[in-house]
Amino acid sequence: MNETRVGNPMDAFPAGDTPSIGRHIDQSTRRLPMAAKVLFTAFVAVLVPYYWREYGATNFLYYCDVALFLAVIGIWTERPIFASMAAVGIAVPQVLWQVDFLGQIAGLPVTGMTSYMFDDGISLFARGLSFFHFWLPILLLFILARIGYDRRALKAWTITAWGLMLVCYFLMPPAGAELDFANQPHNINYVFGMDDAQPQTSMPSWAWLTLLMVGLPTFVYLPTHWVLAKVFCRPDAIASPVEGSPANTVHVSRPSPQQPAGSQRRCPRIRKGCPP
Structure with missing residues (x-):
């Protein structure tokens, strides 16, 4: 060099x-539209009190909700680390959500994870808020296309996810637990198995947790990181x-x-x- x-x-x-060098030097240059910042923040400002009232504060321990908050920070600060962490963590799961949602519309559900979006017993307002699972990854890709991808995101999100798993495993209600109220989150982030009604029985619970802590970074976060780094990292010179x-x-x-x-x-x- x-x-x-x-x-x-x-x-x-x-x-x-x-212009590319200026992006690194002059951080006062805004790269994300103000309209996007305001609309997204307004949406989150509506979602948070509603979810808090309906599901309680522990609902925000879900990966997708943590990613939502990281996206808010990222869209305002325009620092790539925050949107990059969110994208590494939820891109693959939310793509599955998108595929299943479109499959439900076509009458060909894939996983059934979005069947609640077509349940008339759930208010249209609540389902409209939950639709952020569909468009949040698209917004994150838009942000990364504008400000670039930060390769530190893999490590940062992995540590964050491990912390969330441990909190949910040791402190939150497990699958099949007796709940304090009907909508209380339990088996958050599937730390007790894929079925919220009962814990998995194929292995000890600690082994399942270990499987998640090793498997998600290896088979989900790392491949996502490789793709995002390839597509969105800027080869610009650094000043x-x-x-x-x-x-x-x-x-x-x-x-x-x-x-x-x-x-x-x-x-x-x-x-x-x-x-x-």
Whole structure:
């Protein structure tokens, strides 16, 4: 890598390259539409009190709800780490939700996980709120397309998911438990099995939990991370402040002309001094 010190970072690149470098330097530039931020936040502001009243605060321990909050933070801060974590965690499960929902409409349900969306016994308002499972992954992909993917998301989400699993396993009602009220969340994140009515019996409960803690990162989060990193990571050069230099002096790393073809496509890790 060739390293160049420049007083004005824009002088180091051709005119056509300056916008990408500017994205790293000028964080005041808004990349996500204000309308999307306001509408999404308004939706969450309606959903949270309704869910709290109907299901209780523990409902927000579900992965999809945690991802919803991460998306709110990400859309306002425009820091890729938050939307990246949410996408790693829920992209695959929510795609299954989408497929099953469309299958239900076509009369060909896949898993049955969205059958409640067609239950007239549940209010249309509640089902409308729950439809966020369909469009949230689409919104996350839109955000990542605008601001890029942060490769730290795999580790960050895995640690978050492990914490949620342990809390739900040790502190929340298990599958088949006697509930304090009808809508009380139980068997949250399926830590006791896939059936909320009764715990799985194919193995000890601790073995099932271990299977989730190992299997989800290995077979769900990691492949999702690879795809997102391939599609949304920016191969742009990264500019960061040079220690001991004036505030307007940056350290610019550019691929050497001798680098093998295609090596510039590798998504760089976020470095100290660069916006995450």
